[in-house]
Amino acid sequence: MVKFASMITAERAARMVFVLFVLVVLAIAWTQGLRVGDDMMYRDALRDKRLFEYVAHRYQIWSGRFLIDATTVAMVQSVTLWRLCTTAMTTLLFGMLAYYLGAVRRPLQMAMLCAGLFLIDAEVARPAFWWMTGSFNYAWPLALAAVALLPFVRPDLPRRAFLLTLPAAVYACNHEQVGLLLLGLETVLAVWLWRRQGRLRAWHVLQMAVGSVSLITVLLAPGTSARFGVHTTYWFPQYLQLDMVERVFSGLQLAFGHVFAAGNPVTFLLAVALLGVVWLRSRDPIDRALAVAPVLMFSLPLAAQLIGPGRTEATRLLDIANFPAGSTGRDRFEEFWIGLAGNAVEPMLYLHFLFCCIGTLCIGMGLYRALATDARWGRGLAPLLWTAGICSTAMVGMSPSLYASGPRIFFFQDMLSLVLLCAVMVQLPHRDVRWLLLLTALPLAGVGIRAAIGMS
Structure with a gap:
């Protein structure tokens, strides 16, 4: 047995892990199907309209x-086709992430990446991967964004490969969050290619231009304005009473709160991995204190509970610290929104915001130090991705659709956190420590798999 194990190369072991992951994804997808609500609406869309007429009507109201809506209407008609295609898209997404991370030759990192899908809170992952309508709006755009990013990582790609990334960029940028993330990251990489390597080509600029046009058609669509009117007139009329500072606070509260939410093991493991890297590399007390702070932040709900349920401040802090951990429904998300007058004068709300802000900054600084010597990341890319994940949630939190979309708005933040977790894991100096981190994650991933299957 030992001799057989020694014959398996690291690359082959990583491939075996990935194949197992694909089979698990296919098995879960096969338990999913049409759901009431949007799935049924899109399925019945072609009963009295043609595809072009329906999409044009949606674009106006x-x-x-438009691309995502057209794809949804066409694909939702066949559950079997969707199961196969969403498995393929999930495979594409995690395959591209594995390539960018270099996990194809690191079985432990590959295992953590694959397990990461099931570490994401079930209430976040379900509408992004396992809900038919949601998958076209979240998992698919992110997968194609990963493809569109390839020329900026491999500028020596042939022209045909460049051309294949153009439709991927168009579809990805048809989603506001993904489009802004993709174009922002491409801009940074384009500047790097131009100034440091002199390898920026016209095809890079063309892809960014095409993606920008796709994003602009979404942002300036009549339907986007119409939806804003519905949100601010019927659903959240108090939104128009907030000034810009309150809207920014609302968005950051949502993003910072999710970083340290009780149902978010991805960022918890990221904080633990950063603590391990810093603790084993540095003896500087300040560096170690900054690494310990985020881990302590996850104990905030426990600390509030230990203070005693009889203390009003502790109870209030406990409630806020658990917001918005995996609970669905607009009322739950509104509970601690600053737009409600009672919350605007709640001291515990601002105390929790301060703690989460400090913890988030500490993670960003930890990423800067942990990956500074990795040529794949450089000094600034990891903190930039961390900031991008925070901003992807915050910009939804600043909008009137703040609490109407549900927990799926955290999907992109969680996926970027997962990428950073896998990157930091490699920096742990001892293989035994990396194994320990993975073994901590696997039981949690098992719970996530059970939850995904139970959602059928």
Whole structure:
């Protein structure tokens, strides 16, 4: 047995892990199907309209995501086709992430990446991967964004490969969050290619231009304005009473709160991995204190509980610290929104915001130090991705659709956190420590798999 194990190369072991992951994804997808609500609406869309007529109508009254809507209407008609295609898209997404991370030759990192899908809170992952309508709006755009990013990582790609990334960029940028993330990251990489390597080509600029046009057609669509009117007139009329500072606070509260939410093991493991890297590399007390702070932040709900349920301040802090951990429904998300007058004068709300802000900054500084010597990341890319994940949630939190979309708005933040977790894991100096981190994650991933299957 030992001799057989020694014959398996690291690359082959990583491939075996990935194949197992694909089989698990396919098995879960096969338990999913049409759900009431949007799935049924899209399935029945072609009963009295043609595809072009329906998409054009949606573009005028509700949504600028014309490509995503067209794909949804066409694909939702066949559950079997969707199961196969969403498995393929999930495989594409995690395959591209594995390539960018270099996990194809690191079985432990590959295992953590694959397990990461099931570490994401089930209430976040379900609408992004396992809900038919949601998958076209979240998992698919992110997978194609990963493809569109390839020329900026491999500028020596042939022209045909460049051309294949153009439709991927168009579809990805048909989603506001993904489009802004993709174009922002491409801009940074384009500047790097131009100034440091002199390898920026016209095809890079063309892809960014095409993606920008796709994003602009969404942002300036009549349906986007119409939806804004519905949100601010009927659903959240108090939104128009907030000034810009309150809207920014609302967005950051949502993003910072999710970093340290009780149902978010991805960022918890990221904080633990950063603590391990810093503790084993540095003896500087300040560096170690900054690494310990985020881990302590996850104990905030426990600390509030230990203070005693009889203390009003502790109870209030406990409630806020658990917000918005995996609970669905608009009322739950509104509970600690600053737009409600009672919350605006709640001291515990601002104390929790301060703690989460400090913890988030500490993670960003830890990423800067942990990956500074990795040529794949450089000094600034990891903190930039961390900031991008925070901003992807915050910009939804600043909008009137703040609490109407549900927990799926955290999907992109969690996926970027997962990428950073896998990157930091490699920096742990001892293989035994990396194994310990993975073994901590696997039981949690098992719970996530059970939850995904139970959602059928």
